[in-house]
Amino acid sequence: MSTLDHRTAVHYNTVSEARDHISNLLDASEAGKPATIRRGRARAAVVDAGRLRYFLARTRPARAQAVREAGGWSVMLPGLPLAADGETFDEALDEMVEVLREYAADWTDHLRHAPNHADNWGLVQIIELSSDAELKDWLQQ
Secondary structure: OOOOOOOOOEEEOOHHHHHHOHHHHHHHHHOOOOEEEEEOOEEEEOOOHHHHHHHHHHHOOOOOEEEEEOOEEEEEEOOOOEEEEEOOHHHHHHHHHHHHHHHHHHHHHOHHHOOOOHHHHHHHHHHHHOOHHHHHHHHHO
């Protein structure tokens, strides 16, 4: 058992204990403090979504490549089978956001088990935790 303290992390050894102290878990995660819940042998971290998105986006840059061709634009993500086209650069980025959202859904459904996609957990977190505008910004960094 753990209690919320302005100096310490928050850890609960059972789901029931964590449920009884959910406000402490959320307060700790919002403050950027380590906050965990143990269930059997597994341990889960409770992390503020905005902080997690920011960290992952900085450590997993898109490295998107944009190419002007045939009167339009193509956007690709090297190393991934993801690409989008549009008449304008902005349209191609909008299309890539849709492609990313579809990829995240497919990854969650079945691709996470495929050896060549299994390591894309961080990418999927970025996609799921981002607004469309944030994804467009991430693609252009």
